[in-house]
Amino acid sequence: MAFEGLTERLQNAFSKLRRKGKITESDVRDMMREVRLALLEADVNFTVVKDFVNTVRQRALGADVLDSLTPTQQVLKIVNEELTKVMGDTAVPLNKSTHIPTIIMMVGLQGAGKTTTAGKLALKLKNEEHARPLMIAADIYRPAAVDQLVTLGKQIDVPVFEQGTDHDPVDIVKAGLDQAALQKNDYVLIDTAGRLQIDEQLMDELVRIKALAHPDEILLVVDAMTGQNATEVAKGFNDQLDITGVVLTKLDGDTRGGAALSIRAVTGKPIKFTGQGEKLEDLDVFYPDRMANRILGMGDMMTLIEKAQKDYDANQAEKMAEKMRENTFDFNDFLDQMGQIQNMGPVQDLMKMIPGLANNPAAQNLNIGDKDIDHLKAIVYSMTPQEREQPELLNPSRRRRIAAGSGRSVQEVNRMIKQFNMSKEMMQKMSKGNMSGMEGMFGGGVQGKLGQMAMRSMARKTKKNKKKRLKNVKRFKTHQ
Incomplete structure (x- = not known):
């Protein structure tokens, strides 16, 4: 990360x-x-x-x-x-035209993730603004670039205008804009060509597309893994095109992150989005204050809350709360819970957003991945429908059958069932407002490790803050 x-x-x-x-x-x-x-x-x-x-x-x-x-x-x-x-102090929204369509021109070097980012942004606009975007395939040089954008368009159900690779990119953009006017699309995203490095031919083409399209946004897509070179790339594109914003990709990779701290200061142009994952949903608004908190190991609760709000179904959450109150939470609900956690992204990335766990060495060494959650789900899938609804039926012989069916050990099955029962009891106490004795309720396994670490982190923080307050009071009295 x-x-x-x-x-x-x-x-x-x-x-x-x-x-x-x-x-x-x-x-x-x-x-x-x-x-x-x-x-x-x-x-x-x-x-x-x-x-x-x-x-x-x-x-x-x-x-x-x-x-x-x-x-x-x-x-x-x-x-x-x-x-x-x-x-950059605050998040900067997309520039929008006073009349449709808002035109967004995607630029950058080859390999920065321009085409994928165009797809991610189109999906974001479609989902969050209920917009009707159109993507234009204007990269005629990179092998399969047009096909890639068409494939992305099908995946996210967004139309793609393309004329293959035998036409001038400027002519393709002109025809695409005419199509958008007829279809009354809200947004047009132009996927332009890139090069391995900035050259005169590339810039001339981009300048001509800009002169024709009059884009409301020129978003430079920069690979964060290129380090200081990312700043030079940003400066080069900005000098020629006067970009309006930057999208940093591959922030989840093995990168030192210096580009995020340099681009705004060098170009004066805001970072508007970051790409942190391979899924098409993995495009986030860039919040400088939240990024600063994460860099300093202070967590990022706001992003975590927004992820939960976006990925958790409100009706499902209410049903879950009702089941907890009525003590009818079963293994089917447990499966739903695991699926929703997976939808939010890698567990380790979520942990880094929690203050106290963000830089906890023990948290970093847990190595919790999708496989661990998949193992839990495999155990539940090996149960009969009746066993999922009535966990009390799980006697030793049934547990041995479940272990064989899921390819896990009997010990793992026993641990997971114990963990489920403790979690169920814990959630019932929480639904009644009783928070006492919570730490011991988490059990072992993935949930247990996370739960215990969170509780201990909170306890340490409370104890530390209390000591600090007493120390400050003593020092204050000394100064009096």
Whole structure:
């Protein structure tokens, strides 16, 4: 996942400060040296790093910070604010035309994920705005580019205008826009050609398409894995086309994430979306403040909540709550629950959004994947319909049959059933507002590990905060 190395380095820098009740100018200088190295290793542009470090250092050396009862928290707050500012302060929405269609021109180098991103964005507009987008296949050079866009269009049920590879791209775009006018499409997404590097022929073609289409948005698609080169690419396209925004792809890959911290500062153009996954639903609005929180290991609860709201069916959730209250939650409901968790994405990625677990070493070593959840589901699928509805029927001989049918061990089956019963009891207590003794209710396995870690993290945080408050009160009285 992007930023893991940067997050770890920054956490180490702050951990040294946290051990000190009072910090000095020397402490701040040492910390900023660590921050500078961490940012450079993450492939952040050198000029951006220099300006960022200077700004943070000046603010952190202020008397209101050094004389504060919680100087480390103050410094962390400053770093968070400045990181957010570097990436753009707030999320920037798509530019929209006052009359349909809104025209979006997708540009970028070959291999950045331009065509896939066009499909993702079309799906997002269709689902969230109930729009009727049209995609235009104007990349006639890359082998199978037109076929790829047509295939994507079929998958998401969005029409694609194409004329093969024997026509001039500008003529294709003109014919596509005429088609959009006839069909009264709300949005037109133009998938343009890319190259392995910026060249005069590519730019000339893009300039001609821009002059014809008068796009409301020119979105540059940049591969985050290209590091500092992403900044140079962004600058090159911006100089020629005056782009309106950036989409960062492959942020879920093995990338140091420096592009996200550099592009806005170098080009002055906002990052509007990020691609973090292979599914066509995996396109997220870019929120600088949330990204700053994640970089600093502070979690991202807002994104987690939005994911839950988007992927969880409200009626299904209400039915589940009713079943908990009536104590009729069974293995069919358990299957639905597992499916909804999988729809939200990899469990480990979800954990990183939870404050306290975001940088927990134990959480990172769990290696929970879809296979673990699939094993649980295989056990349930090996039960008869009656056994799923009446878990109390599962005697030892039935459990042995289920183990053989699912290809799992009897011990795994026993553990899963025990875990299910504990989860059921826990949820019943929660539905009645009783939160006492919750930690022991999680059992073992995937759910158990996650549940116990979350509860312990909350307990540690509460205990730590209490100690900190007492310490601050004592220090305050000393200063009086």
